[in-house]
Amino acid sequence: MTNLPLSLTINGHRHDLEVDPRVTLLDLLRERLELTGTKKGCDRGQCGACTVLVDGKRINSCLALAVSHDGADVLTIEGVAHGHDLHPVQAAFIAHDGFQCGFCTPGQIMSTLGLIAEGQAGDDPERIREGMSGNLCRCAAYGGIIEAVLEARENLARNNSEKTERRTAA
Amino acid sequence: MRDFDYIRPSTISDAIAAAAEPGSAYLAGGTNLLDLMKGGVASPERIVDITRLPELNRIERLADGGLRIGALVRNADLAHDEAFAKAYPAVAEALLSGASAQLRNAATVGGNLLQRTRCSYFYDTASACNRREPGSGCDALGGENRLHAVLGWSEACIATHPSDFCVPLVALDAVVEIEGREGRRHVTLEEFHRLPGDAPQRENALEAGDLIVAVRLPAEAASFAGNARYLKVRERTSYAFAVVSAAAALIVDGGKIRAARLALGGVAAKPWRARSAEAVLLGAEANEATFASAADAALADATPSGDNAFKIELARRIVVRALMSAQAGTPARMPALPASPFFSLPGARHDA
């Protein structure tokens, strides 16, 4: 099969590519574009290591054909921080020791961003557990994640209201 | 993964014409198809990507008060649609109990109906499997089969249908809207999936090229909104397929059951509508004794297919629990762990 044209915006940059239709979004990110922050764990939708946001929603990039996502806006872990300033979700994970191993953490951070955007990061820890249950690790290092998610949600809400205040003040 | 042609038609009729060619497969969310292709269980020569087809991603209210859900509506979007969740809370609960948030964001209504069985021998291409390769035998029959079917199975296949979504749908008389080379037709979900018989490879009512365009829920189904639950027993409280599940919906008037709907998941090759149990419930007193008789009726024809006799008793208990939970009232809010039988909220009322 010949390669097919594909255009994606990844972390704010537009990429015009030609890809084999068999290539998954995960393999495209890692192998072609060298964005290796997104991890390949199970490659079958079972672990969440490959979680990225596509048009603002979290999905498993291992079960997504790249060509099927032509025109999409993709956010990976590489696009989360602002230069050297960590994103509030990343900062909260550090503050609460929510980091897992290198395999699991990028997916956890992306999944947290998705969870907060979906409005599902309420105060009930059970709801957060369920919302984060698509990210599995082998060693059960989930200790600080709930606190990290809660703090990240609050910091983001605060940042947003400060931004609105600044805008209304200006 | 083998090489395939990839096409992305822009009209429904082009999609149907392309998919009618042998060796073709539709691609929607891809969460089941790609998984099967990676394992070599499916190896289509042509992928017909339907994700850009117009008008299949809408939720529409019909003139008769029913709801028409486009085949490309994502499972998460449907479950979080307020009007939908209010009218059909047990369906929303089933959707949110399935897979993970990431998968629900990708999975579509049509794809969920058509997901293949999770029988591990079906997935393992080194095993004999009549469903994957007709005539090759069934390694599950004498194998590791504690999760296999207890109702409607045959010597040819003892697999179960894995969908959660389909269980309350079949209870509520959902209808599948199909477009094929000869136009549009409607098939009830109850008739859509087939029992294995001697041809387990024929899983549903679709012919070559047929496209699911929508699923319809009749207006009448919304009258159960105040007393409807979906309960699911799984090996973890979230992100796992059902061992057994049940959707129950009641209308109770002066202590008597005026209408009842019941369906089971994880027990057969199709979402199992328990009509014999509904007959027991209708007109009877709404109490635990009635629910136990209904559960007995639902499982009266069940036979173990190997190591899974426990499922029959488990299903009985889940039926009773689901009916009690439905009687107590649909929770006012979606439970934190949707469909978990460990989180019943007695008396919490849905403000339908």
Ligand SMILES: Cc1cc2nc3c(=O)[nH]c(=O)nc-3n(C[C@H](O)[C@H](O)[C@H](O)COP(=O)(O)OP(=O)(O)OC[C@H]3O[C@@H](n4cnc5c(N)ncnc54)[C@H](O)[C@@H]3O)c2cc1C
């Ligand atoms: C790890 C994991 C856990 C899961 N857990 C659960 C669970 O607990 N409960 C549950 O219910 N499901 C579960 N699922 C299954 C998931 O819900 C399905 O994979 C999903 O619903 C399929 O939808 P899709 O749009 O991705 O379908 P696809 O993978 O795109 O398609 C599936 C099949 O349907 C066909 N198809 C798709 N759309 C149409 C159409 N409109 N007309 C005709 N044919 C069509 C395709 O050709 C293909 O054969 C799980 C999946 C994974 C990977």
Ligand code: SF4
């Ligand atoms: S139970 Fe059905 S799907 Fe499983 S191995 Fe036997 S024939 Fe195949």
Ligand code: FES
């Ligand atoms: S690598 Fe995609 S879910 Fe595991």
Ligand code: FES
């Ligand atoms: S943190 Fe990665 S396996 Fe546990």
